Amino acid sequence: MNRPLILCATARLAQTLRSAAPVGAQVWQTPPTLTLAQWLAQLADEALLGGLASLPQALDPFAERLLWEQVIGAAMTAGDSPLFDIQGMAASAGEAHALMRQWNLSVVELDCSAETQLFLGWQSEFLRRCQAGQWIDLLGQQLAVIGLIECGQLPIPSEIQFAGFDRDSPFESRLKNALRQRGSVVSDLPTGLSAASDQVQVLAYSDLQTECEALAEWVANKLAADPAQRLGVVVPDLAGARDRLAFALEDRLHPALIRPAAAEVSRSFNLSLGRPLADQLLVQAALELLALAAGSKVEQSRLGVLLNSPCWSAGVSEADGRARLDAAMRSELNYFTRIPSLLRLGNRLVESEQLGCAQTLADLTALQAAAEATGSRKRALADWATHFRAWLKEAAWPGERVLSSHEFQARRAFLETLDSLAALDAVLGKVTQQEAWRRLSQLCRQRVFQPETRGQPSIQVLGVLESAGLSFDALWVMGVSDDLWPPAPRPNPLLPAELLRAEQVAHASAEVELDFANRVQTRLLRSAPQIIFSYARGDGARLLRASPLLAGLSVNDGVTPKPASLAWQMAEAAGSEIESVADAMAPAVAEGEKVSGGTWLLRAQAICPAWGYFQFRLGAEAIEEAVEGLDPRARGTLVHGALEAFWRVTQDSASLHGYGEPALRQVIGDAVALALADFEQQAHQPLPARFRQLESKRLERLLDLWLALEKQREVDFSVLACEQEAVVEIEKIRVRMFVDRIDQLADGRRVIIDYKTGATIDTKNWASERISEPQLPIYAALASREPVAAVVFAKVLADKPAFSGIAEQADLLPGVRALGDAREKRFDPERFPDWPAVIEHWQERLHAVALEVRQGVAGVMVADENALAYCPVLPLLRLAERQRLLVGLAGEA
């Protein structure tokens, strides 16, 4: 039996026609249905395999683009600034070339724009290279096949039907003519219904979200009435509305499928739009592994993402260990780092049994070794593909998690893509590893991945083009606003606009787009007995109007569906299900329970008891963010270190004054060197060389500045201790601390000094009920056995070095006021008549706060939220909720 060959405009239509079962049939011979491009390729193949003609090889689209890219690259001279996206330029050039072929255009070189002239130059070079390589672009080959048909070659079916073509270009017309000449009966396969629908509505909604929800509601009602219906949803801007629409449909039709375990359960709708293969988690992991394997320096966040991926090595069983390794990396490694550094850190932590991710580290090591063994010389892509496969194996990609069906397909697609690299060898030749990787990732970004749907969804969500030739029981066309429908023209910039307009090339002008939209619209009107068009009146701040193509149809306001989402249903009961529980007391510190944190704990507790509890008793530490250079804390540590080193050598004011200029310089230099070395040892890694130099200069400058201030001290002193450890027990809470410096005056009294290198300093709290800077008071009031004459912060800052604190009497330190000084505003003379009163106050208040800790006081009680600016446990404090409750209470009061 001789059935007509059906040539379709889209693969989807071909698929639909192929799988349409004749009424009642269980088994049937599939009608011969191909897309036009498939058929022409098949003919070219036959010509070759039958020995009829030797057509040049059609470049696959990616290889063709590469060739354009090379041509364009070669045409640029050294002085030209590089193109931002040479691939995109190549794509435009390829498109222009294809347009010229399809629309049979000829461009006169004179009198055209600079861009067109450039393009014509590229084009002739492109064709030259094609000839040399015995290649041709796809349309070129198709035209050659048509040529063969025209001269009577190749067997041609006696009857051919074209389906779903909205408008013929000269290319299709020429083909049809040739076929007719060969005696084939050529016709258009009627698709859709015989008459335009007479049930057409136009609905307007306030915004896109409402439009999607109304559509979902419509679909749900339709299906409820008749589950066997085939519904179509056509969206001119499908890419733009895809997620919103899919979410709305899902929320309405399958609210429970949002749960993670249902991620791949098939839905009753199908979106005709895939996502780039490169977006698949599995593929992302593969590409990142390959990119980083060579150990180049990158932003460490990329390593973090890799560690977080389940798709390689022990991604599931060691997920916690990896997360902790990431946390450690952020605080310990430089902002720019490489895999070897990460491995060193990881191995160190694993060895000290702080971390469980040995398998991951082993696989990463193997990956790196494999990359190293491969070396950096140039290779053919086919060769690289083999190596890449091997590397991935070392990294145990795709991991230990059982692959889901989609992941399984993604892996297959990725490996196919990897294999297809080989096809580019002819164009590219040998390339570096980076280049090979770049091409692979480009391919993965371009390849659209759409997992196979199981079963036949009753709702098809389609773009305008894919809807060609299809028909439904009911159709909704959404997003038909005047900015999208008819679409804005997008003439190819490399061809003269006048020419494109004159030849009515697709997408070239408003007229053409209007004509196109009109045809599509006519076709859509015949694709279902019931049709709804809809649009949104606004998008953000933009006003939208109905598409002019809907003129003549009356526009109604669409009914905003009643909120019915799962969230809404649950929220309706909101409030009534909440209980309020007094929970501000944690368990008291048990006998033998260790409480860490020392002065930091008392500080946090004083500012807000909950802070103290969460951070120090529950160990709630925030994850750090890696910073470039040294963070303020590290800068501070270095200053502390340098000053410590300095005063260990220079033990008193007399020695300080005794130094001559060169000697002082020497001592400072030594101190700074020592501090830097110490710092590096603590950090287990050297500072970058240049940065180290700069830091050393900074520290020397700063010390110089600071010591000038120390020289101004009028009372002689000797330095008794630097970074002195002290342990006191307050209310059974062991507080361990390091006092930056203790000076001794001639009369034996002490001056307690704490270096500060940033942030503003608050000493006012020393007179308050809750001492939020307790370090110095603790030492002065509880640890020191000798009398204390002053407690001061030393602000070691480049712009305003100064002492700040309180002293028993005047002039002990420059700028430090004595108790009872008329200008002293912090310590009320009535409450603090003398020094012992201050000490007593401190003792009492420190004990009170420590007692809170011991008893487990952990409420969110805070006087000044600004004091929480750097609090790491903010999420636990629920301050917004507290504020809300406060407002409520104040309102009642």
Place this chain on the structure above:
Amino acid sequence: MTSLDLQQEDGRARLRALELASFIVEAPAGAGKTELLTQRYLRLLAVVKNPEEVLALTFTNKAATEMRDRILGSLSAAKLPAAPDIAPHKLQTRALACAVLAHDSALRWGLLEHPGRLRITTLDALCASLARQMPYLSRFGTQPRVTDAAASYYQMAARRTLEMVEDGTESAEVVAAALNFMDNNAGRLERLMVALLGRRDQWVRHAGRISDSSLRAEVDAGFGELIARDLADLSALLPPTLQAALMPPVRFAAVNQPAALAALLDWEMPVRGCLEDLPRWQALAGLLLTSTGGWRKSYTKNQGFPADKEGKAFKEILAEALAGIHAVPDLDQALGACLSLPAQKLSDAEWSTVSTFSHLLRLAAGQLWLAFQEGGEVDFIEIAARASLALGEDEAPTDLAQALDYRISHLLVDEFQDTSPVQVELLEQLTRGWLPGDGRTLFVVGDPMQSIYRFRKADVGLFLRVRQRGIGDIALENLRLYRNNRSYPAIVDWVNATFPQIFPAADNPQRGAVCYTPSLATRSARDDSAVQMHPVIVEKMDQAASAEAETLLQIILQTRQAYPDESIAVLVRARSHLSALVASLRRVAPQERFQAVEIEGLADRQHIQDLIILASALLHRADRVNWLALLRAPWCGLQLADLHALCADDHASTIWQLMQDEQRLERLSADGRQRLLQVRAILGEALAQRGRQHLRRWIEGVWLMLGGPRCLESAAQLADVAAFFALLDELVGAGTLTPETLHSEAASLYAPPDALAGSSLQMMTIHKSKGLEFDTVIVPGLHRDTGSNDSSLLRWDQVVLADGREHLLVAPIKSRTATDDTPTAYDYLRRLEDGRSAHEDERLLYVAATRAVRSLHLVGVALADTAKDDGLKPPANGTLLDLLWLNTAAAAFRSALDAGALAVATVNDFDAASFVPDLLRLRAPRLPDAFIAGETKLPVDRNENLPEESESRIEAAVGTLVHRALELIARDGLAAWPIERISGLQAAYQRWLQQQGQSLAEAANGAQQVVAALACTLNSAAGRWVLGQQQEAAAEAAWSSLGENVAVNHVIDRIFVAEGERWIVDYKTVQEPAHAPADFLAQRAESYRPQLARYASLFADAGLPLRLAIFYPVQGVLIELK
């Protein structure tokens, strides 16, 4: 001009503006500028060949769509018969629209069918379209995506630039020098670089010129000029007569205090306004002013007037002279300013810092380009810069007629007062080559008095300069509108009376100063229309917020009562000014609903913070804080004791690890354990499925399963939640979702306006209110200040010299460690900027005031101060109240104070500091029913991790090719395929294989195999028999069957009917291994049985007996499956 003159002038201008010539139009608030633009647009449409030739540029997308809407509206209306009562200016519009319709149908445009042909767009969009149309000249290649969240790129570029310090190149020296200058504070340097990258349109081109030797001279000349101008202004304030009176006593003083006054020792001639006299001016200023900048009241021997007789005498002469001098307004400030004038030339050190930073910035710009390239997107600055590049230099302009799809014949630009230098330059490029009278026109319209977008780089000076000199070679005729159709006369009159005193007396482009032009009210007067000042006087500033809120509330309540249908807007200068007001309003009058437009932070709401906690925890397992917070949040609500039992003794493991430890869970209370297990099950599911779902849905699903919506206060909060998830969508779409980005982005979002509040009461910033109008406008917070300018590595500025040439100015930031206090060029430029922003404040007040239709309320707070004569502390500099103080506000405050209107502090015995909130949580957390009911059909993981090893690629390709060839042979018949034809095709086969990506060697080898296999087949009896059959025969036949309500496709290699039996044959190209057992092929055939059985099932009902067989072409063997 009288009001009649104004009216005539206005009418004349409106007519003139429709003519085919180039104009710059000044249209004050309420002048009906949009209608005028619409009319002109229509007018132009009627004369062009293609509608695309008329290009209108607006400031925002919103404005563009509104204007398009208006034009299309006019066109559609013109199709219908005219309404009888149509207003005259509408009549005009209608006539113009009718003309367009006629033109449209004559030229077959189909405008109404394709409104996209109207080119009404923003400047940003125009740049994007230029870049798209010139992909090569713009160096983009293709149009990249444009992002308006480019900060992360700036940061990346800054960090990568800093990292260059280690790369050992010349660039490393530059970065090192910069770091050294910044005290090796990489973080700070990074922040400053990021800020500058966001403003690089202001400096990239300049930065490239720094190494020009001529530039330094240019900069020096520029500073010299500016300083000279300041001195000239100063000398104008201090005329020779006043100076003459000062000379004798000052000379006397100079003798006594030569150190300070040496420059005035022989002061005989008046000090002139030029650079040489700067030292004398400074000496004079030092004498006459105190260190705080006020007039010196008492003179002693320190100033050179000893207390002796002679001294006394001169002091009296001095006092007389000073009387006149102190009376000169602004003289004290001008004198004070001359003390802080910098040296006229940048020092070598400064210049070297300038070149270091310029170089650093160029490096950073280079890194930024690379970062953009990686991300495949750019910012608007880049688009604009590239568009300009594509348009070509003045010397080598791009031929636009050829480059663009349509030529631009007419340009209309709205809101011209807010354009930036880059934008004006773009207009110059677009209009290059236009000749007077060639039919092309440029039309710019704006209101310099409403220029308030300095923070978006707008420079009102441009308007003034363009008005004077035109754009490029195009001279613009200046038209001015006066009519105000919006406000009632009481408002317009007040504005006309007040603002001339607030605005400067004359325009000054360099200083960003605009003088006031009056408006003319067209509405008829109305009794209840007024401007009211509401003085609020307090004793302590911390009472201000509540006292002000009370006043505000009264105004609102009274207005609502008296005019229930009218709109009210509360306008403030900065968002933060409103937050206290909003909070107290909520507290005091919860029943008053209002829309706060972009005022309240989304992330300040607990339910959003809970979502952030959830997302952060899901995205990072080691985030202990957020994991604990997750357990503390209402959906779980673990108590402190349970948290303690869970994790107090192990600070190292992740919380998730601890949650798996059953023994540990035993320690929890029964309630706590149950709550924890419930959450554990849900999170366990989520973590196991990580990465399989759209991230936003993943988080949303967990939130739903946890019962997140039940934890809200009301369903209305779902609007906030939707805004949060929209943000997630955006971040997921951009591929940048991390806890950190989520945090920072959420912090920059505003809560959506209250859906239940109508639009009758709105609160917004003055900037947001631009272009809007309200019946009643309330402007509170007049006494409040906004933050000051940030520091910048380099400051750039420009000055136009007398010769009309622009000179570049540049100055470097001062090093933090620098100790001396000499005035720097940097500070000078900063003051220049501060001056401009002070002028903008005047305009901001104007914009706020002119939003009002009927009633304007101004609310400000002043401190009572008994030490002052009038009992009030004057408002701070830089506040709007300060602007209003002298001419209106002071009097109002004083009389209020006299009337005893001192706000009493509201007694609040509520102790907020010691308030300890309870734990709020779900009474009984449970999995929502929807999930329990839907639990049935979840997929089970299949074990599909088997390594995907397949036959080698060449084997597969050979197999395919053999199939293909056999298909052709079967189709054409054996007669057409003699053996020789096959062997002649070996080259073709090789090519085919090469085309499939096989290497040359593999392909050659493969082709040989194919030829061998085909030859073997054709030589074998079995082969000839299989291929030669004709009855009901088909090769590669496609069949479909109905599976589980889906069609399944099958492709059968060979099928035919022989002797009443239907044969189904599948080809397998298999190479026999070397030591294969004898029945190798038969064994293999067995393994294909299921496949053939499937084919067989298709023909089960077709009647004929079935025979199934495998044919091996390589061996030429047919093996039947019995």
